[in-house]
Amino acid sequence: MPKEPEPSNIEKTFILNALKEGIRTDGRAFNDFRDISITFGEDYGMADVRLGKTRVIARCSATITTPYPDRQFDGIFQISTELSPLASPFFESGRQNEREVLLSRLIEKSLRRSQAIDTESLCIIAGQKCWSVRVDVNFLDFDGGLVDAACIATVAALQHFRRPDLTVRGELVTVHSLRERVPVPLSILHTPFCVTFAFYEGGEVILVDPDLMEEQLMEGSMTVTINKFGELCQISKAGGEPIEAVKLLMCARIALEKTKSINEVISKALAENAEYRRRRDNLLAEASAANPRDMKPDVI
Amino acid sequence: MSLATLDPALIVLPGDDLPALPTPSKPRGTVKLGPGITHLPAPSSVIPTRAGEAIVDEKKCAVWIESNNKRYVPQVNDSIIGVVLRSTADSFFLSIPGSSNLQSVVLPHLAFENATKKTKPNFVAGTVVYCRVSLANKFMDTEVECFNAETGKADGFGELKNGMLFPVSLGLARRLLGDGKKLRLLKGRQATGKKIPMSNGLEAIEELGQRLSFEIAVGRNGRVWVNSADTKTTLLIGKTIQDCEFLTGQEQKELVRERVKSLQ
Numbered sequence A: 001m002p003k004e005p006e007p008s009n010i011e012k013t014f015i016l017n018a019l020k021e022g023i024r025t026d027g028r029a030f031n032d033f034r035d036i037s038i039t040f041g042e043d044y045g046m047a048d049v050r051l052g053k054t055r056v057i058a059r060c061s062a063t064i065t066t067p068y069p070d071r072q073f074d075g076i077f078q079i080s081t082e083l084s085p086l087a088s089p090f091f092e093s094g095r096q097n098e099r100e101v102l103l104s105r106l107i108e109k110s111l112r113r114s115q116a117i118d119t120e121s122l123c124i125i126a127g128q129k130c131w132s133v134r135v136d137v138n139f140l141d142f143d144g145g146l147v148d149a150a151c152i153a154t155v156a157a158l159q160h161f162r163r164p165d166l167t168v169r170g171e172l173v174t175v176h177s178l179r180e181r182v183p184v185p186l187s188i189l190h191t192p193f194c195v196t197f198a199f200y201e202g203g204e205v206i207l208v209d210p211d212l213m214e215e216q217l218m219e220g221s222m223t224v225t226i227n228k229f230g231e232l233c234q235i236s237k238a239g240g241e242p243i244e245a246v247k248l249l250m251c252a253r254i255a256l257e258k259t260k261s262i263n264e265v266i267s268k269a270l271a272e273n274a275e276y277r278r279r280r281d282n283l284l285a286e287a288s289a290a291n292p293r294d295m296k297p298d299v300i
Numbered sequence B: 001m002s003l004a005t006l007d008p009a010l011i012v013l014p015g016d017d018l019p020a021l022p023t024p025s026k027p028r029g030t031v032k033l034g035p036g037i038t039h040l041p042a043p044s045s046v047i048p049t050r051a052g053e054a055i056v057d058e059k060k061c062a063v064w065i066e067s068n069n070k071r072y073v074p075q076v077n078d079s080i081i082g083v084v085l086r087s088t089a090d091s092f093f094l095s096i097p098g099s100s101n102l103q104s105v106v107l108p109h110l111a112f113e114n115a116t117k118k119t120k121p122n123f124v125a126g127t128v129v130y131c132r133v134s135l136a137n138k139f140m141d142t143e144v145e146c147f148n149a150e151t152g153k154a155d156g157f158g159e160l161k162n163g164m165l166f167p168v169s170l171g172l173a174r175r176l177l178g179d180g181k182k183l184r185l186l187k188g189r190q191a192t193g194k195k196i197p198m199s200n201g202l203e204a205i206e207e208l209g210q211r212l213s214f215e216i217a218v219g220r221n222g223r224v225w226v227n228s229a230d231t232k233t234t235l236l237i238g239k240t241i242q243d244c245e246f247l248t249g250q251e252q253k254e255l256v257r258e259r260v261k262s263l264q
Helices: A009-020 A098-112 A146-160 A212-217 A245-281 A283-287 B170-176 B181-190 B203-211 B231-243 B249-263
Strands: A036-040 A046-051 A054-065 A076-082 A123-125 A129-141 A166-169 A172-175 A193-200 A205-208 A220-226 A232-236 B037-040 B045-048 B052-057 B062-066 B079-087 B091-095 B105-108 B128-135 B142-145 B158-160 B164-167 B214-219 B223-228
Touching: A009 A205, A009 A212, A009 B164, A009 B231, A036 A146, A036 A245, A046 A146, A054 A146, A076 A098, A098 A146, A098 A193, A098 A220, A098 A232, A123 A166, A129 A146, A146 A193, A146 A220, A146 A245, A193 A212, A193 A245, A205 A245, A220 A245, A232 A245, B037 B062, B079 B105, B079 B214, B079 B223, B091 B128, B164 B231, B170 B214, B170 B223, B170 B231, B203 B214, B203 B231, B203 B249, B214 B231, B223 B231, B231 B249
Parallel strands: A076 A129, B105 B142
Antiparallel strands: A036 A046, A046 A054, A054 A129, A123 A129, A166 A172, A193 A205, A193 A220, A220 A232, B037 B045, B052 B062, B079 B091, B079 B128, B091 B105, B128 B142, B128 B158, B164 B223, B214 B223
């Protein structure tokens, strides 16, 4: 499989000169994210996120399994990311390369290890039955910013997901179908987001959310994961030019701002989707005890 | 403008029936089958293999499917923009942005205007060249050259210095080079009833050319090279060309005027 081609000399000089003049080639300001658009699938738990030209689909699913013997009171939460040739001809399927390992570890660190999901709430019967929640992240188009996009998609999918409701009587567990009882959202403790920074000119120029060309030309990068309460979940700076502590603090502050706005975008998309679902199947009105007799379901 | 406003019979899907084939003017003339059309030997029939607009050119006695794609497959005589990967004893190896075969495009050292064994160009890795495909074959390495084979002159081919490359779709690149301009104008006029504001594909460049000074080279592999005096102008030109893909001629002109005004 061929290696990804480097940007040509004229692209390199043009982009770097433009940065010196304070211009980004796609017309954004240095601190701007690309446009984020989120759409949800017909089923619960599927989020399709576009970050500029990068496109990621995350699918959340849950099954009932036995918990790990050493963690009897915890459910299982897994995230699987796969780079396939679908996104770019330079990704090989089946073989993990450095980029893929870094990506999956970063997502893992950001979401699983920061306890974004309350795994204890996934336990059904201690030591015997628990939910296993799994998020499959697939990349459909690649223009840089994989970590940021994957993180947004995963969080959106988790927030959108509903698992079937259960009744537990002693050791007997009944799973209610989605029609029978209103499905339950996952218990999400906080929603961290990754913000990637690219450094140029020895750390003088800092870009938020670099695209593919900017990623290829950067001197160093750093990914900050932070939630909207300003709690820093992780900082990843794998190599590249060193940066000053003050700059790091500045980046964290920018990341907090970005996280808040991403959060708003997701909440808006979720609200719109909830409204669409309410009109589509009117589940809530049907399930409501105070269902007035004269109420007719909305006709779409 | 939606496709539905065009004559609906012109849009075909793979396997559909084609409109009537052109009749050759000479008694033993041939009909040329262009991209997206294949010939099935038994029983002898011609069907489209791509979705797109079926174009029948009576003059050239040819049929082809006009569709848009992102990945480029080299064809002889295409002008393309390549990037030098490395140099060997007698040739450069190029990568063609937008194409999937990356290692196998050869540009011989002698394929330049007035090149001899003693005076050959010295390109480092990453140099951008504008060249013409001279050999495109499924079983052999693609070959390109930097001169017009008929006159032996450079004719604008060669190294592209400074400026910036902008990716566009292959369909837009073809339109920018003026492919099918006459056909498209003709169809705009023929369309029954309504006057369709078809773009001939070049309004944006012509309008930009009247207002700004710049150099431009369009590669059929979906890259546009633009060079001008300053960064902002270059970016504006590249961005405008990219944004004009789905606009009518009039809209293109208006967009260009607006953008140029905002620059000053």
